[in-house]
Amino acid sequence: MSTKNLKKTLQDLLSHADIKINGDRPWDIQVKNDSFYKKVLGQGSLGLGESYMDGWWEAEALDVLTDKLLRAGIDKKVISFKALTNVVKARITNRQTKTRSKKVAEEHYDLGNKFYSEMLDSRMQYTCAYWPQAESLEEAQEHKLDLICKKLKLKAEDRVLELGCGWGGFAKYAAEKYGCRVTGYNISQEQVKYAQDNCQGLPVEIVESDYREAKGTYDKVVAIGLCEHIGYKNYRGFMEIAHKSLKDNGLFLIHTIGGLESATATDPWIEKYIFPNSMLPSPAQLAEAMEGLFVLEDWHSFGSDYDKTLMAWFANFDQNWPQMREQYGDRFYLMWKFYLLVCAGSFRARKNQLWQVVLSKEGMSGGYQSVR
Numbered sequence: 001m002s003t004k005n006l007k008k009t010l011q012d013l014l015s016h017a018d019i020k021i022n023g024d025r026p027w028d029i030q031v032k033n034d035s036f037y038k039k040v041l042g043q044g045s046l047g048l049g050e051s052y053m054d055g056w057w058e059a060e061a062l063d064v065l066t067d068k069l070l071r072a073g074i075d076k077k078v079i080s081f082k083a084l085t086n087v088v089k090a091r092i093t094n095r096q097t098k099t100r101s102k103k104v105a106e107e108h109y110d111l112g113n114k115f116y117s118e119m120l121d122s123r124m125q126y127t128c129a130y131w132p133q134a135e136s137l138e139e140a141q142e143h144k145l146d147l148i149c150k151k152l153k154l155k156a157e158d159r160v161l162e163l164g165c166g167w168g169g170f171a172k173y174a175a176e177k178y179g180c181r182v183t184g185y186n187i188s189q190e191q192v193k194y195a196q197d198n199c200q201g202l203p204v205e206i207v208e209s210d211y212r213e214a215k216g217t218y219d220k221v222v223a224i225g226l227c228e229h230i231g232y233k234n235y236r237g238f239m240e241i242a243h244k245s246l247k248d249n250g251l252f253l254i255h256t257i258g259g260l261e262s263a264t265a266t267d268p269w270i271e272k273y274i275f276p277n278s279m280l281p282s283p284a285q286l287a288e289a290m291e292g293l294f295v296l297e298d299w300h301s302f303g304s305d306y307d308k309t310l311m312a313w314f315a316n317f318d319q320n321w322p323q324m325r326e327q328y329g330d331r332f333y334l335m336w337k338f339y340l341l342v343c344a345g346s347f348r349a350r351k352n353q354l355w356q357v358v359l360s361k362e363g364m365s366g367g368y369q370s371v372r
Helices: 003-015 035-053 062-071 081-092 098-109 113-119 137-151 169-178 189-198 235-245 268-273 283-290 304-323 330-348
Strands: 159-163 181-186 204-208 218-224 246-259 295-301 352-360
Touching (some): 062 330, 137 246, 137 304, 159 169, 159 235, 268 330, 304 330
Parallel strands (some): 159 218, 181 204
Antiparallel strands (some): 295 352
16 A cells, blocks of 8 residues: 555544644644554554654644544554454463563663652652642652551551552551551562662561562551552452451552453553553453452542643653663653653543552441542
8 A cells, every 4th residue: 555545544544533644733643754654554552652762753742642542442443463462472371470570570660760760759659649639749649648548547556568569658658657567579679679778767578579479467458550560360369369468357458550341461562662561450350350359348440640640750751851861862762751641641531540449358347438
């Protein structure tokens, strides 16, 4: 097919989302290399992301562009062979084994603590903030941590297990503000070193190990941003570990991004460049995994807050980029710009969700009072 026909085919698709090629609005696509048309039509989201990283096209407002694309369902009209291949692979193999799970730690979370400190808040929170009463990213992340503590009904001397503890921000907050003793498990060497230093002098133990190695019994269990890396073959095992680790009258909170439909693979561009072996759970998948183990006490959805969080992260990343450019390079900048703004657009379009789910083993006596 000629370039002219490829361009017309793509423009006809984009017209359903009110997007023009070489238009004059912030969300319109400006094409700089005609190879763009064949790559996108042939490879879908993978081709869209890679061609952006290669400088073949640009858009002033990537977040708005993504919102429009997803609301119009354009993503479902262009499905790449790579996406289908990922689905087949995921159904045949467990892509989130203990060995494979280390890949995302090495390629994403071990990019460097300095890098993340330039983008995140002072507590190094790399999950959705809570914005209803906040005026800044710093406030919104503190409110998220306090929301989790209140939902767990933390009290002094509670023993808390954190599965996938990031840079230790929650562990430190729970220990300092609520007097808890926290044990966190994490497979990222960079994050573990930072968390151990950050929590010195507090009743916090950070273990460099897979969440599946968790030992002991605790008053409360929490997993903040871990469920996206577990994989659908492991959801039940994850719930069983939390159940085994939790005292009979304890609470378990899951903070996770979620998808609208049950999936067995992730977006091919995200898989290749950002979060290898990642996967978003659906409500049905989580419900099936917890069946017979837990009582569902609360399910809080606030995905629109992730749009604001991602836009705040991008503002920090963009502002501080000049001092990182020499180390990471211009293609990395385009990759992260695409990642952060496209994800913001996906939450704005409500295609991605953010949930906090509170579970108990036997049901709280007298009922659970939801916290918002």
